[in-house]
Amino acid sequence: MIEFEDVGHSYGERVVLTGVDLRLAERRVAFVGANGSGKSTLARMINGLVAPTSGRVLVDGLDPSRQGREVRRRVGFVFTNPDSQIVMPTAGEDVAFSLRRAGLPRRERAERAAALLAEYGLGGYADHPAHQLSGGQKQVLALCAVLALDPAVLVCDEPTTLLDLRNKRRFVELLGGLEQQVVLVTHDLDLLGGFDRVVVIDGGRVVADDEPEPALRHYRALVT
Ligand SMILES: Nc1ncnc2c1ncn2[C@@H]1O[C@H](COP(=O)(O)OP(=O)(O)OP(=O)(O)O)[C@@H](O)[C@H]1O
């Protein structure tokens, strides 16, 4: 359960979120809204990357800004730009790095990492330099490394911006099959077909919160 209680946020003088009250228990939740409306700021609060300046956020009763370590064990975060989260020289090492706390011997970790890469369409890339993957492949790698940690919640901030049609479809399928609760920030409304709940943010406030169809109708009406 992710709770936002009367959450506000300012970057210096600039107020970017106001009075956000949400209890998110659904498996598939999306945040949509215009550029600069506050979606990423809101999403980042779920794992404590940004702390609210008023109100509070709770993840399974834990406060991400005070119990960050415990929260980050539950919440995986996939960024828009995969370069910001790929940390190791090769794809296999990057996924194995995520597995370092699993208590497995080095060789088993490498095997697990290779199996995970294969599962997500990067079979054969285990020894490939991570920085020489294509943008979309890096995005898949970043997702794979986060899922290797087996988080209970997956927050993805525009994870498909670099993906081609095939990889986007694959991503949608993959998302559909995950047990995790997923919170997705996206401008790509095609991704929201199977979603349970869509929260529309405008000017730092929640302006619609509903099933995809009525929520997206509201969002489209805002734009026209
Ligand atoms: N680190 C920061 N310092 C100062 N202002 C920031 C910072 N990050 C974001 N902002 C401002 O906060 C507002 C909300 O930004 P945010 O990134 O949450 O929007 P967003 O809805 O994710 O937009 P986009 O769709 O473009 O990704 C914007 O006006 C932005 O300029």
Ligand SMILES: [Mg+2]
């Ligand atoms: Mg954003």
